Each structure stands twice: as C-alpha cells, then as structure tokens.
Amino acid sequence: MSAKKGIAKFFSDYAVVIIFVLLTVFSIGPSGLSISYIIQEIITRLGRNSFLVLSLLLPIYAGMGINFAMTLGAMAGQIGLIFAIDWGIAGWQGLVVAFLVGLPVSLLLGWVCGKVMNMAKGREMVTGYILAFFISGVYQFFVLYVMGSVIPMRNSSITLSRGFGVRNTLNLESVRQALDNIVLLKIGPFSIPLITFVIIAVLCVFIVWFKKTKLGQDMRAVGQDMAVAEAAGIPVERTRIVAILISTVLACVGQIIFLQNMGNMATYNAHDQTSFFAAAAILVGGASVTHASIPNVFIGVILLHAMYIVSPLAGQNLFGSAMIGEYFRQFIGYGVIAISLVLYAWKAKKAADATRLGLRLGAAGESTIVKANGDSGNGTGSAGKGTAGGSK
C-alpha cells in the first residue's frame, strides 16, 4: 500500500519533469540533430540562463511565489548595458560598468516592487506580472524619450536619427561574449565558458550560505506562515522586501550575462520574455510555487532548453512546418507554468479541505475553530463582502 502510494506521490511530484523528459527524448530523433550539437547548445544555454533562473529562488523561499517581476531587474541591466555601450567601454570592463550602473537602478526598482507586493499579499504573482508590464512602460518612456534629450548620449550610432531615444536593436559588439571568452575551456568537441560558470557557482554558494544566515532563516519562516513569523518578532514586510531586492539585483546581473552571450539586444523588448523563460525553467525542473532548490534550476534549464533546441526542427520534419514546432514549444512553456500553478493550487486546496474535515470530525466543541478556519481559508470571499458593503 505504502509503496504504491510512494510511486503515486513520485509521479504527482515529478509529473512535469517526466512529461518533459519523454517529450524531449522522443523529439530528438525526428529533429535530426546530433547529440554533440545538442550538448554544446545546452552548455551555452546553461551559462546564458542559469543566473537569471537562480534569481527566482529567494522570493520562493520567502513564500512570495514565482517572482514574475524579476523583469524589473532585467530592465535595470539593460539600462546599464546601454550606458556602457554609450560610453564606449569594451570587454569585461564594460560589463562591470553596466552592472555598476544597473545596480542602483535595480535596487530602486526592487524596493518599489517589494513595497507593491506587500500591498498585495496573497496575490504576489499576478501583481508582479502586471508590475513588470507597468515598469516596462516606464522603461520605454525613459529609453525612448529621456535618453538623448535629458540625459546626454555621446555615441550617435546608438541613438535614433531624430536625435534622442535609443535604436530598436543595440549591437553589443564591444562586449559580445566578453565574459564567456575570458577563459574558454575546450574539452573534446565542447567549449565551456569557465568564468561564467564560476560566477554561477559563486551565486549558488552564496544562496546556500544565505539560507543559513539569520536573514535567510527569517525568510523561510515568513514563507511558512506570515502570522507566526510576525508573532515571533520577525519583521515580515522588511524581510519580504529584502527577498525581492536581492532577486531584482540578481536578475540585473543575470540579464547582463544573458545579453553579453547573445551579442545584441532588442532595446524595447529584450526583457519581455525573461520572466517567462525563467519561470518555465524552474518549474520544469521540478520546483513548485512554494518549494525550489538549486538542482531544480539546473535540471530545469537543461530540460527546457533541450526541448527548445529540438522542437522547431522536430516540428519541421514531423509536420512539414517549422511554425508548428515554434508554436508547440511556446505552448509547452506556457502550459508547464499553467500546470505547475494548477497542481500547486490544487494540492493547497486539498490540504486545506483535509484539515477542515479533520477538525469537523473532531469534538463538537471545536466547531467554533472550524468556523474560524473556514473564514481564513476563504480570505478572498470575506474580503469581497467587505468591499461590497463599502461601495454600497
């Protein structure tokens, strides 16, 4: 019985991972790509994306779900890169300058984001998602109208012909793969950007260390139960802001690493899909909205990108249309996020129902507790009553 239950639990816990492995393995054949090509691509993409995905971890520890507002940090990184290019600083020094410019911006945005999320407890994910769009509007305003008019730009080759605003596509030639190429390790047919991986490893060590600090422990306590943490004297709101702040700064660095590898940047929409890819990756890796670990990040990046590498060609060869593969992989990305969120919400609801039932079956004298429990479980509902009454 318990073995059967264990297997069932394994499948329900890792359903997404299993589906993904199967899909990818079956697509490798029809795609016609060689294994060594796929491995090289995965190594490149691990270096490119892991840092961004790692930036999602802390908010999950703090119980704030997937930080879809990590895009804010990505935008800060892009602003940094634009200035680095404008000032004509090449090589890895350019990336450092980009980070130094992006750092204060990402700190500011992260603080704003934390404040906003504290005003929207219990719905951080959707709020973060919208906040990203909102700040994206502000970013466009800044880059399209302020840069070059209010803030002087030196390099005329990156401004629009009208004199202000930055061009749609920014060529990052001077910093292209500046980080990856410092030490490019060759092992057999594969080349590995060593410094990039060292930086990612340092971040992993930092996260492991951070979890053990007082702040890290507080964060987990807040993630478990805000009310209990508050009662234990943990500054809940401040801890949550710190989690988002660190996540935003990490996303800023992550986006700089991402873009230096890509080599050029779509100024106005390079950040559009950042949070989508990061969220899909961590969820594919077996994380949920409440639990995530460093292995989830790497498994996720490998699986998601293996899928992304093979699916367009598999679609081309199986259905005669590359677009089908393209749409299919996007569907898989969104679908994975949807399924993970559904599974999580479903489990949470089942657990809540189970505790409720347990209480109900208990002594009759406990009926008041049941009622109280029911009320807290239906926070949305009672809030609805409040507003309805207020506006009448």
Added chain:
Amino acid sequence: MRDIKTSIQDFGWPRIIIFIFLIVLFILAPIVGVRLDASISDVLNRFGQYAILVLALVPMIQSGCGLNFGLALGIVAGLLGSTLSLQFEWRGFMGFFGAIALSLPFSIIFGYIYGKLLNKVKGEEMTIGMYVGLSFVMIMCIMWLVLPYSNPQMVWGFAGKGLRTTISTEGYWFKILNNFLAVKIGQFFVFPTGLLLFVAICCYLVWLFMRSRTGTAMTAVGSNPDFARASGVNADKMRTISVIMSTFLGAVGIIVYEQSFGFIQLYTAPNPMVFPAIAAILIGGASVNKASMVNVVIGTFLFQGLLTMTPSVINSILQTDMSEVIRMIVSNGIILYALTRKAKVTK
C-alpha cells in the same frame, strides 16, 4: 466635506486623474487643430467596439473568480465562430449572427472546462487564468495552421492551407452593426446607432440576468461563499456558469470588434486584447470582486477616449508618438492599483 472626501476615496484618485486628463485632452483638441467632431465619432466607435469585451468580465468578477485574465478563451471561441461563418460564406446579418451562434457551442465547451479548472484552484484564478489563456492561444495557433479551412479569402494563397494572420470581413459582414441606422452629421461625424444599440441590448440582458434568480445566487457566491452555501446555493455550479457566460460574452465581444475593425485577427492576436479590457473595467470603478454595468460603460468610455485622444492630441503638441507608452503605463497602472487596493480592504 467628509462626504466628498469619502466619495473621492471610493471613486479612487487614479480614475479622477484619468477623467480630468481626458477632459483636458478634449479641451486641447480644437486648440491644436484636431477636429472635435471626428474625435468624438472615433471615441463612440471604439467604445462600441470594445464595450462587450469589457462587459464579458462582469459575471466572473461578480461570482468571485476575480478578473478574467483567461478572456482569451472566449476570444478564441469567437474567432472560431467568425472564421466558420466566413467559411460557409454567410453574409450580412446572417453572417454576423451566424458567427455568434457558431461560437456558442465552443464557448460552452471552453467555459465549462475552464470553469471546472478554476473551481479546483480557488484563490489563484487570476495567475492560472492568465497562463491557461496563453497556452490555449498557442494550441490554437497550431490549429489555425492545420484546420481544413478552404475559403480562398482566408487561407494563404501559395500553400492553399493554413489561415492568414488577418482576414478581412469586407464583403461579408464588415461594419454591419456600425452602418445599421447610422446617423451621419457633416463630413466627419458618424453616430454608429446599430453598434451602440447592440451594446446597450447586451448590457441590458446581462443586467437582467444579474437580477434573476441565478444572477443573484452568483453574486451571493462572490460576496460570501460560506453564506451562499448555507443558503443552499451550489457555489461551484454558479462559478462555472459565470465562467461560461464570461467566455461567451468574450466571443460576442470579439465578433462585434471584428465587424467594426474590419479584420479577423488570428494566431497570437487574442493575447493583447485581454489587458485593455481589464484596465477599462477597473478605470470604470470596478474592483477585483465587484462590478456593474455603470463600471463597464464609464470605464470603456474613459479608457477608449484616452486611447483615441492621446495619440492625436499629444502627437500634435509634442510632434512625437507617445501613445503606446501612455497606453502601457495607464492600463497596467490601473490594474496594479486595483490589485494592491483590495489587500488594504482586507486589512
């Protein structure tokens, strides 16, 4: 004095700012050389074009499912209806109402499944709705490529299969509502009677439904699920009905939009339709769990007015197109405002 203060607080500062901004734009328009009559005609037209998509959000807000970020499902149902209507070469009112009728079964199927799903994930409807919508639109992208449509006006010329990204409704039911009983005053002003009439009828029907037995039960579920359950209302059933309604209204909304706009937009086009609708109803004064017809009408008018007037007026003043940026900041700002405001009430 206190009454004014509380009523302002109830109405919300963002709405007041947007309202004043719109009035300023209307005053500025003639000064900077934008024709006022043409602008008003434009605003009315766009109001009618979007109103039903906004109306589609009402049932789910009332039943406590929150803002329907998965409205794309309804839009896809509408797209299926309208493309089928074109495939059968139905023209005129037959084509328009045929499209609505054909979208009904799809709306019911999609809405039913979507509703069942949302019942399992109470409290997370909005985030999940968003991703369900996004992934469904992606499946449909594949479907548009492989479904056996054959009307040469709709499929890619060279391949002979796979639908085009935009399909013209010209010659079928283009502006069928707009031109119905339309009143033309002067060279620039057209009053789209048929369109506004249709919107009014839809609003009235939804209003009527909300006052019916089922509608009241639905509102009860949204206001207080425990109380509703105690009074013998099946909460899950009510929520599912509201989702189906919302999906169907979304389908009708997109068909009305297409007849006025002139094109059926397929593939990823449904995605960017959702946020403006949500922003509009929130500007109109709705919250995450309470909405009325007044919110729909005021909100659509304010939001579409803003979208119509900002490009023409601001562009004439600044000689540059800032409308996209303003649209992004206003529409997302207002959604953000609504999402953060409710938490304060809870406190």
